[in-house]
Amino acid sequence: MGIFEYADDNTYAPENFVTGEIPDVAEVAAGQKVSGKAAKGDGTLTIGTLLPQSGDLAFLGPPEFAGVDMAVQEINEAGGVLGKDVKQVKADSGDGTPNIAPSETDKLLRGGADAIIGAASSSVSLSVIDKITGAGVVQISPANTSTAFDTYDDGGLYFRTAPSDVLQGSVMANLVLEDGYDNVAILARQDSYGEALADNVEKFFTESGGTVVSKKLYDPNAANFSAEVNAIAAEDPDAIVLISFDETKKIVPELIKAGLGQKQD
Template identity: 80%
Template sequence: MGIYQYGDDNTYSAEDYIEEEIPPAEGVKPNQLVSGKVPKGDGVLTIGTLLPQSGDLAFLGPPEFAGVDLAVQEINEAGGVLGKPVKQVKADSGDGTPNIAPSETDKLLRGGADAIIGAASSSVSLSVIDRITGAGVVHFSPANTSTAFDTYADNGLYFRTAPSDVMQGSVMANLVLGDGYDNVALLVRQDSYGEALAENVTKFFEESGGTVVSTQLYDPNAASYSAEVSEIAGQDPDAVVLIAFDETKKIVPELIEAGLGQK
């Protein structure tokens, strides 16, 4: 995993590369093998995209949709699949508030999707994974990191390219310790993504000799985060690990006001 640092001129360069291993699962369980009734195909490969067009992760949507569009274009320019062009059906995953993903997933399944790409959010994917894999359809995410997927009963149909939080937690812990911080506080989005990553950051940080002085979970829809920030400030940490989405831009000013900004 590469660690990049932005400069004052808004350009960035690689500062460090950290290698970690994800511990192997204790064997593959029967409910993780391809099983169940596989739907009969119609001879046309149809890709469904369940990606964020709205919500806190909407800024991720355009490049993710563009990636799928490019892949479909290149496949079709090369002759398609089984001599037929690949089709695409699109849907909005949202961010879980409100939870529109299940109904959007149903739209993709009705549209004949053979594989569904998305969601970006781990929590959103967890809300639809049973719908997708239960229909015998491949479920693939370019962004899910929650450890909940590590051994999920997915009938062998769930895949992702983002590393599990087991790895990301270790990388974050090593990065913070490498920067010289021994006592940290965690301010964490209360959802599948935030809680799983926080758990692994804490585990690896403490195993390496660091101390987590406070862990504060917050509601991403809250109007203010002053209570959580005040609690952290009272513990006087060396650094704060913030695990957040778009609400970061509201949280950081509160951290700075509480004297927890970069010195």
């Protein structure tokens, strides 16, 4: 996992790369074994994309769609699959507010998707995983990290290319400790992504001798976050672990206002 650090001029560069391990599960759970319920194909490989065109994660959409477009292009230039071009159907996952992903998933399934790439958000994927895998269709996320998927009953049809929060939590905790901070506060969005990562940061941080003086979960749709920020400020932490999406743009000014931001000369 690569760690990037911002300099005083707001440019960033890789600080280091950390190799971690996620413990293997002794046995695959019954609900995670390949069940043989894959949908019957029609002879043409169709890839569906359930990625963010709207919502807080829309900035992730263009490169994710581009990656799928490039893969389909290269496969077809090499002769396709079974002599036929791969087809693609696209849908907007949104960010869960409102929850448009289920209806968009229906569109992909009606379009004959054999595999669906997405969603980016763990919460969004959890809202459609049963619909997708229940239809015998493979789901592959490029960004889901929630530990909820570690043992999810998916019939062996769900995959992800991002590491679980078990790894991310360990890396974050070690980074904070290596920077010399022993007493930290955690401020995280209240959803499957934020809660899981916050729990793992807390677990690994405290196991390594650190103290979490406060852990606050917030509603990402709130108008402001001053109450949560002021509650954390009252605990006088050495550092803050912020786990958020686009609402970071509202939270950081609140942190600075409360005297918790980057010190200015």
